[in-house]
Amino acid sequence: MTVRDRIIAKARDVVWRYSYWRGPRKMSELRQRWQVFRNPKATIRFGANVKAGPGFHVHAPWGGTLIIGDNCEFRRGTRVDLGPHAVVTIGNNVTFTFDVIISCDTAVTLEDNVILGQDTYIADGNHKYRDLDQPFLDQGYDYRPITIHKGAVVHSKVTIINDIGERAVIGANAVITKPIPPFTTAAGVPAKVLDYFGPPGQEPEGWAPRKTADASPNGSSAERSLSDAAVKQPDETT
Secondary structure, X not given: OOHHHHHHHHHHHHHHHHHHOHHHHHXXXXXXXXXXXXXXXXXXXXXXXXXXXXXXXXXXXXXXXXXXXXXXXXXXXXXXXXXXXXEEEEOOOOXXXXXXXXXXXXXXXXXXXXXXXXXXXXXXXXXXXXXXXXXXHHXXXXXXXXXXXXXXEEOOOOEEOOOEOOOOXXXXXOEEOOOEOOOEEEEOOOOEEEEEOOOOOOOOOOOOOOOHHHOXXXXXXHHHOOXXXXXXXXXXXX
């Protein structure tokens, strides 16, 4: 290898390190500090080894609380909107992929090891709309605190307005309007339980196992309806 080749290789290595590791780590620290600084009326706390990617944004002009645990990863485009009395609690080892939004006026809780896919939207309030004498935006909301229990996996473009149980797997494009039981797969609009894979004796009420004929070498129909799980990726910089 010539001197020129060694210089080029060294330069490329430096660019690689700062593009994918050192640079993103420093930018993440700055993003976290900026969100705390620009929201003086809110309580915002980050745990250890949190990665806040490009576009990480907390909107809390009138207060609210955001508590984030250890080893969480927020990739590109995360936004958290807090009302003055909102409490958003995010556990340890939680992953947000791209463009995840949380809108909260009461309480949203994500337990440990939850994964949220691209364009997931979580809201603890539904617009009221039945009063024909009032404009839509003047009718207020029906609120419901939301909990996504530990180990749940939510695939792309899911809207969540109700609870998701432990280790549940939600298919892409679903709308969660009713509680999803633990250890189930669910998909659809509104989301319905398709399969149960948990311990015997904890099946959802009224659950009947699928017939053996539904199975195939490529997995159950419920499994095939789900998109691929989120894959760990290097950090990004802007």
